[in-house]
Amino acid sequence: LFIVVVAVNSTxxxxxxxxxxxxxxxxxxxxxxxxxxxxxxxxxxxxYYLTFTGVPGTATYYALIMTVYTWIAKAAWFSLGYPxxxxxxPVWLPSAMLLDLVYWATKKNKHSLILFGGVLVGMSLPLFNxxxxxxxxxxxxxxxxxxxxxxxxxxxxxxxQVGKFYNSPVALGAGAGAVxxxxxxxxxxxxxx
Numbered sequence: 001l002f003i004v005v006v007a008v009n010s011t012x013x014x015x016x017x018x019x020x021x022x023x024x025x026x027x028x029x030x031x032x033x034x035x036x037x038x039x040x041x042x043x044x045x046x047x048y049y050l051t052f053t054g055v056p057g058t059a060t061y062y063a064l065i066m067t068v069y070t071w072i073a074k075a076a077w078f079s080l081g082y083p084x085x086x087x088x089x090p091v092w093l094p095s096a097m098l099l100d101l102v103y104w105a106t107k108k109n110k111h112s113l114i115l116f117g118g119v120l121v122g123m124s125l126p127l128f129n130x131x132x133x134x135x136x137x138x139x140x141x142x143x144x145x146x147x148x149x150x151x152x153x154x155x156x157x158x159x160x161q162v163g164k165f166y167n168s169p170v171a172l173g174a175g176a177g178a179v180x181x182x183x184x185x186x187x188x189x190x191x192x193x
Contacts, residue, residue, distance in 0.1 A: 036176050043117075062096060121177070
């Protein structure tokens, strides 16, 4: 029950992380930020439960619960006419599998889990997350189908800067994720002490 409760809370925190439909003007910037937020939410909870149970496979189970609950929440919004793509959630699973693999391969070594697991999840999730940006509904079609209300001046998007971040949000997200992933994996382990 406890693992379900925490996974549900993680789902609530990441529910919009991956919805690029309404971020057309800021697609690359939000992609990087959302990739990092998803990485951190996944790795803290998954590492916590992995070290709590000591059973390789728990991280993937955690990601599966997040996936199912996000599908339920997004299905509810989708039924109300909100445009959501279901592809945006399963990207957590392969990264969680890598975390389990590290824990199993290093014979449950917490320090290896923090270093190798943190780097692998941090670097892989932005890569898997690129699937989101490629497969979401066509932004122009969606914009005409679901018009946005008028935004206040301070919320009006500006034109994206061409070449910013060397035009590679995946590399930026993966680099930041690899560093922060280790930190948050350590936090996940620390929650058990």
